[in-house]
Amino acid sequence: DGGITQSPKYLFRKEGQNVTLSCEQNLNHDAMYWYRQDPGQGLRLIYYSQIVNDFQKGDIAEGYSVSREKKESFPLTVTSAQKNPTAFYLCASSIGTSGGNEQFFGPGTRLTVL
Amino acid sequence: GNSVTQMEGPVTLSEEAFLTINCTYTATGYPSLFWYVQYPGEGLQLLLKATKADDKGSNKGFEATYRKETTSFHLEKGSVQVSDSAVYFCALWSGTASKLTFGTGTRLQVTL
Numbered sequence: 096d097g098g099i100t101q102s103p104k105y106l107f108r109k110e111g112q113n114v115t116l117s118c119e120q121n122l123n124h125d126a127m128y129w130y131r132q133d134p135g136q137g138l139r140l141i142y143y144s145q146i147v148n149d150f151q152k153g154d155i156a157e158g159y160s161v162s163r164e165k166k167e168s169f170p171l172t173v174t175s176a177q178k179n180p181t182a183f184y185l186c187a188s189s190i191g192t193s194g195g196n197e198q199f200f201g202p203g204t205r206l207t208v209l
Numbered sequence: 210g211n212s213v214t215q216m217e218g219p220v221t222l223s224e225e226a227f228l229t230i231n232c233t234y235t236a237t238g239y240p241s242l243f244w245y246v247q248y249p250g251e252g253l254q255l256l257l258k259a260t261k262a263d264d265k266g267s268n269k270g271f272e273a274t275y276r277k278e279t280t281s282f283h284l285e286k287g288s289v290q291v292s293d294s295a296v297y298f299c300a301l302w303s304g305t306a307s308k309l310t311f312g313t314g315t316r317l318q319v320t321l
Contacts, residue, residue, distance in 0.1 A: 099252075137213075137298060137311040138253075153308065185252055192307050200245075200252035 098122065099201035101186050106206045108180075116171045116204045118186035124199070126192045127169035131155060132183040132203075141184075144169055145192050173206065180208045211236045211303050215312035218296075222289055222319050230284040230315045232273075232299035240301040242266075242275050242282040243309070247296045256284075256297070289319045 099120045108114045120127065126145050130138040140153030144163040158177025163169055169188075173180045183205050187198040216231040234240065241260040245253040257266030262277035271286045282299060299312040 101252075135313055137313040138309075139311075140308055143308065187253075193304070197255045197258070198253075198309060200254070202250075202252045 099186060099188055099199055101184075101201035101204050104202065104204060106204055108206070108208050110208055111175045113172055113174050114180075114206065116173065116184055116186075116206070118169045118171065118201060119167055120169075120186075120188045120199075120201075121167060122188055122199060123166070124188035124190055125166070126189045126196075127163065128187040128189075128198065129153075129159070129161065129169070129171045130185045130187065132185055138185065141171065143192075180206060182206060211240070211301060211310045213299050213301055213310055213312035215297075215299050215315050218314075218316035220315060220317050222317070224291055224319055224321055225288045226319075228284070228286040228289045228293075228317065230297055230299075230317070232282045232284065232312060234280050234282065234299075234301050236280075236301055236303050236310075238303060240303045242273070243300040243302070244271070244273055244282070244284050245298040245300060245311075247298065247314070249295070253298065289317070291319045291321060293317060294319045 102117045128143040129141040142161040144150035160172045185203045186201040189196040189198045212235045243258045244256040246256045247253045257268040259266040259275035265274045273284045296314045296316045298314045300309045
């Protein structure tokens with residue numbers, strides 16, 4: 096089955112530690128995205144990538160980093176510089192970045208920083 | 210900049226009731242409009258979309274019409290079911306920003 100996988104579903108880390116969230120897709124999509132979801136705030140874009148080896152900052156990139164070495168993979172690192180990292184993180188992909196293209200979402204990773 | 214405003218929830222309805230979730234937007238140019246649904250503990254799924262004015266998106270009994278004159282994209286369903294209980298997000302895609310802008314989401318609770 097084609098889709099997007101995110102692992103792990105739940106992640107706990109101590110304050111001050113970097114943590115990497117995994118996102119893999121087998122849909123052969125060029126574009127991939129990372130969103131953060133907080134209660135009552137909808138989804139906010141962290142980073143996106145339109146093609147391998149290229150990515151752009153979204154609205155809230157500070158304290159996060161990404162890489163796009165393979166088409167299928169777009170890992171997100173939450174660094175110790177992120178002041179409030181506890182949140183639900185969603186990865187998405189689409190065929191391209193034009194307006195009518197549906198974004199497909201993974202099941203999400205809930206990160207809790209203790 | 211672009212923005213999406215949704216009615217606050219939760220919206221609580223009895224099964225078979227009529228549903229309306231309001232969504233209005235502000236955008237430059239001619240955005241595409243979407244409704245996504247999120248079931249508990251899951252990611253988002255596209256429910257329906259409309260890419261130009263007066264288009265009607267529909268899926269699973271849900272409908273929304275792209276109204277440019279009122280900058281709205283209200284979600285409707287004639288008869289809701291308990292299984293429709295979820296959070297619904299209105300979103301727009303603006304080519305000038307090359308990204309989706311989401312509303313804050315509206316939680317729907319349907320009871321027997």
